[in-house]
Amino acid sequence: MFGTYKNLLASSEAAVKTRIVHVWRNTSHIPLGRGYKEECGNNKTDIEMTLVLTIDVGSTNMKGLVINNDGKVVDRQIHEIKLYLEKRFAGHESRELLESFTFMLNYFGKKYGGSIRAIAVTTYNHSVLLADKDGMPLTRVITHHDTRAAEVEKEFLEKVDPYELYKETGAPPIFVFMPYKLYWFMRKKPETFKEARYFLFCKDYLLWKSGLITEPYIDLATASGGGVVNLKKLKYSEKVLNLLGVDENRFPGLWEGGKSFGVIPPKAGVEYGFDPDVEIILATFDGAAQNFGLGLTERDTVLNIGTTGVIRKLSRKVVLDKSLDMRFFTYYAANGLYALGGASNSGGDCLRWFRENFGHLETMAGNIIGEDPYRILDLEAEKAPPGSEGLIFLPFLTGERFPYRDPNLTAAFLGISRECGRAHFVRSIMEGVGYVxxxxxxxxxxxxxxxGEVYLVGGGSKSRIWAQILSDILGIMINVAAGGEDATNYGAAALAFNALGLADVEEFSSKWVSVKEKVAPIEKNRLAYEENYAAFVELVKLLRSIGRKTG
Known part of the structure; x- marks a missing residue:
């Protein structure tokens, strides 16, 4: 292993220099008045550029990017978000989220406020926050990793026809969705449920309490991703309201995220330094934004390996699983498009779990040589053969959403033999995510x-070996998007420029999207993975069977 680290030392100095140049290029523009003049090399141009501020709230990071209408990043800020994990609870402190959000507004507003034309916000799906009439939180912000709703699963399913709920909302009964979580509060914490004036998502809470809007509103996409919207009527689902025994006024107002919500309130504009005619764009949820960011509005597919793993495409039609297993979702996305796909709790978070618990050596070495510990884990994984010599990882650290919809699934390594070393375990984690x-x-x-064609984005897109593993397991060409880790922010920008009437989504996206590498499946690898995948499917069935017997 130490030989691996020595090999990295030679390239680290060049890598650091490259990063410095990259950062300088991304932060070298200075706003001049309502637009700003861009300087290109030694040739000065008089092209007026328009800026939009995009803020994406993820489950582990908040990322703010200022993007111009030429598709270039002008400036960026990234804040780590602490995800609290306590038994079956998983969530954020609302105060900490709001502090990071208002920091972003203050930083970019004071620096570029005179040039920014719109603020567009995206957030992760499946958040829930109960608040009083003034928007003061009564709970922490609950994320999709929270599995407490599984405690009321049996009772919940007795109250509703699961497939009928799926037909109306596109969201089958899963512990991650808002109806499930609210039902848990109703049964387990009735005083909090009754006291709550509002059932919020994290986006409307941040927009409201930061002052960007004056009352709680949420984009249709994020509400749909929460499982509370009737897909045909694009209103709150009557089945959900009846199940919970509440009125729709307990929820935020609904808004088409692809349209401007209006200009920033005067008080907020002054406080943060934005011009009074800055438009507020509620946009969409983070996943659909990736599709818009890549310009994949009705063709091709996005595969995101971030904290979680998601595969998703956009369509003008609502399509539901014919199987009663309800193995994929259909959410509203924006501008008349729907997002079809499946989201797994298993993604980069599995590798992060390994690094935090067993990767202390990689972390220490990375700090010494200035290299990302995940890059070192990549080099480890490359030492093991495809299929990890029969070692299979079931990547269910926090239950599973799609396609299994089981909060009680747990993770396991199976097929351990004397041939298995550290490299096999790292590689099998990547493979296990691929099998899901x-x-x-x-x-x-x-x-x-x-x-159609598949575009890989998210932090996992930085890993060449993970891209090859995914290509081999899926048996398809993988297009690794250059800058794919910024696709969500670019999607918010695309919707913003479209709402401003300055560019349609595909036109804007074409200015920045490029493929860094095309990764084709290797036939001998694919055959090895076919055998392992068949075993994986049977092992999941066995694990679920054992869970039902012991649960």
Missing amino acids: IRAICDALSENSISL
């Missing part, structure tokens, strides 16, 4: 949903 994505793709294929 394959299971979702199989469900989409059975419902005549064609993937």
Whole structure:
């Protein structure tokens, strides 16, 4: 292993220099008045550029990017968000989220406020926050990793026809969705449920309490991703309201995220330093934003390996799983498009779990040589053969959403032998995530949903070996998007420029999207993975069977 670290030392100095140049280029523009003049090399131009501020709230990071209408990043800020994990609870402190959000507004407003034309916000899906009439939180912000709702699963399913709820909302009964979580509060914490004036998401809370809007509103996409919207009527689901025994006024107002919500309130504009005619764009949820960011409005597919793993394409039609297993979702996205796909709790978070618990050596070495510990884990994984010599990882550290919809699934390594070393365990984690994505793709294929070309984004897109593993397991070409880790912010920018009437989504996206590498499946690897995938499917069935017997 130490030989691996020595090999990295030689390239680290050049890598650091490259990063310095990259950062300088991304922060070298200075706003001049309502637009700003861009300087290109030694040639000065008089082209007036328009800026939009995009803020994406993820489950572990908040990222703010200022992007111009030429598709270039002018400036960026990234804040780590602490995710609290306590037994089955998983969530954020609302105060900490709001502090990071207002920091972003203050930083970019004071620096570029005179040039920014719109503020567009995206957030992760499946958040829930109960608040009083003034928007003061009564709970922490609950994320999709929270599995407490599983405690009321049996009772919940007795109250509703699962497939009928799926037909109305596109969201099957899963512990991550808002109806499930609110039902848990109703049964387990009735005083809090009754006291709550509002059932909020994290986006409307941040927009409201930061002053960007004066009352709680949420984009249709994020509400749909929460499982509370009737897909045909684009209103709150009556089935959900009846199940919870509440009126729709307990929820935030609904808004088409692809349209401007209006200009920033005067008080907020002054406080943060923005001009009074800055438009507020509620946009969409983070996943759909990636599709818009890449310009994939009705063709091709996004595969995101971030904290979680998701495969998703946009469509003008609502398509639901014909199987009663309800193995994929259909959410509203924006501008008349729907997002079809599956989201797994298993993604980069599995590798992060390994690094935090067993990767102390990689972390220490990375700090010494100035290299990302995940890059060192990549080099480790490359030492093991495809299929990890029969070692299979079931990546269910926090239950699973799609395609299995089981909060009680747990993780396991199976097939350990004397041949298995550290490299095998690292590689099998990447492979296990790939097997879940394959299971979702199989469900989409059975419902005549064609993937087209697949574009890899998210932090996992930085890993060459993970891209190859995914290509081999899925048996398809993987297009690794250059700058794919910024696709969500670019999607928010695309919707903002479209709302401002300055560019349609595909036109804007074409200015920045490029493919860094095309990764083709290797036939001998694919055959090895076919055998392992068949075993994976059977192992999941066995694990679920054991869980039912012991649960």
